[in-house]
Amino acid sequence: MAEVMERLHQPAVVGEIIAGILLGPSLLHQVQVTEFTKGLAEIGAIFLLFTVGLEAEPRDLLEVGWVAGLVGTLGVIVPFVLGFGYIMVQSHHNSIEAIFVGAAMVATSVGITARVLADLGVLSTRAARVILAAAVLDDILGMIILAVVSSLSTASGINYVQLVVVTVEAVAFTAIVVAFGSRVVRRLERFVGALRTRNAAFVLSVIICLGFSLASVYIGMAAIIGAFLAGLAFASYSRTWALDAHAGPVSEFLTPFFFVLLGVMVDVTTLARRETLVMVAVVTVLAIAGKIIGCGLGSISLGTKDALRIGMGMVPRGEVGLIIASVGLTLHTISDTVYTVVLFMSLLTTLFAPPFLRIMLRPEPDLPAPPGGGAAASLR
């Protein structure tokens, strides 16, 4: 299915999710959600977020400056408010479900966007650099929101004290790792050199990844947040220690289990209800509009054309939104219907953006885009 999607110029993850929907209990009955498949999928998600973290150097974020920061922040606030507001005006959904939907609409998929930009060969353009930096920021904000929402529970309603505690914990954990992670890892260099285990650096990074995941669970957040932060901490050494070359194949083997299980968890029968279809359509439109408006406003100083490109580049949701939804479903905080809506929103935004991006970002054949040397100053 991944190969089929690649040939249709669509992201491979879409194929994997569709394979899961087909194999799942509501259609072919071949794969069930068991302790084993759930565990395998979770390890897949942990490795996925670890490799996403490895790709996202904190230093790049700090370099690209305020425009990306504004794009990322508005690109989080506008979709969240739209999603939260829409679910709140529905009579039969509670505020926790509304927070989950809003949260799932927040995070841009760095992986998918980076892939499309790389395929077009425009990674060095101004718009592309802003998109990537803002998407990384989005992921971090998305992780913080996930940390907060994963501590919510319908049973007791919203516990505001706990909400504040978890928010502080999540922000503190992230801030400490972003500020000191790289430095601590640099100190480990001599220690790693002294180890006799084969690929000691990779083994150590995996141990820290799993340790941080465990630590996240202990302080009440999702395991993948720790994995993402561990990736961030090792990002500067990803090339030097060949961590990407080692973590890549592991992620390539394990991640499909996660995406297939996301599909398996879809209850197709909920899609048959007209009400669900309307919700899918509205949430998807709000998700697209939220990013184009929020991110476009954030980058309007670069001109309308680049603002539109940046807005469209931030539309694909992918992994993080799906992870937030699966956390909600696993905790029984959101209904099957809301899970299905979020999943299809992620799929549809991911399918929607790439063709438009191709048209909007393709360099004009006669007028090659400038390398953006003069414009780079405005990014600071």
Place this chain on the structure above:
Amino acid sequence: MAEVMERLHQPAVVGEIIAGILLGPSLLHQVQVTEFTKGLAEIGAIFLLFTVGLEAEPRDLLEVGWVAGLVGTLGVIVPFVLGFGYIMVQSHHNSIEAIFVGAAMVATSVGITARVLADLGVLSTRAARVILAAAVLDDILGMIILAVVSSLSTASGINYVQLVVVTVEAVAFTAIVVAFGSRVVRRLERFVGALRTRNAAFVLSVIICLGFSLASVYIGMAAIIGAFLAGLAFASYSRTWALDAHAGPVSEFLTPFFFVLLGVMVDVTTLARRETLVMVAVVTVLAIAGKIIGCGLGSISLGTKDALRIGMGMVPRGEVGLIIASVGLTLHTISDTVYTVVLFMSLLTTLFAPPFLRIMLRPEPDLPAPPGGGAAASLR
């Protein structure tokens, strides 16, 4: 623990198994045998055997000739007869347990032996080449024996018809893959080139590895046999398609789960019985003597010195013996005591051989060993 073992010049797997024994239910109670840990361990074993298969090119086997064939065959027959005979003379063990113990004493660990030879820098010597080729043959014979024993069940006693059917199936599956596997994979070259999925060759090899594993289970054999055969089929293309570079990290991450669980499954209380300790000692001595006698006799034509080196080089058991034991325990075909005996036999033979090999194979400092050019002819 793996790092500790490396520093003591012992194989890392020993450290992983000890970690499992410590964490297991009989000591620290931290890890249990659950559906999830069992599944993860099985995927680890599948990837381990896949990478072992990838390293073992069938062509090398055919090239190295009759000496290695004789060493491998006698090195299988003598330990099997010794192990089977010893258990049979015990009053309270049945013939199926005897077959399991014999089978677990058969297979030499290619990984550990190759590692020691590589560390000493003697991989190109005559003795080393015979050891490696014979060890690969051992693994294949061990796999066939495992295919046979995994179809046995204490409940019904030995079903001789089924025994013959499984033996024929296992031999046929192995023969077909060894004879045609490489050719079929070569035909896939153009197909792989046309795929758009990232690392298409690796993904395809993993699909075939898992498919063969499933096929093995369907015809009544252990899953790892299919994984090993899939590895064999892709062995000639392992370098060209960077399969080793991709499968290596996956195996490095997943395999420790297998070895740790092997330790977790040890019931330490059985070791407290004098009877078990005697069995461990006798079986270990028989396992060492069986290989030195069998493999020494097989290579006596190369002179006593090389015959002894080859015999000692074949002593470490490692993975395959442990896998056979774990299959027996999972199928409830062998008792906890017999499992513990086989596990400690594997551990002790693995610990025993490397120091002696170092002394016996180290090239004399003043008289550098000849590259073995003249002797190579006798290998054909």
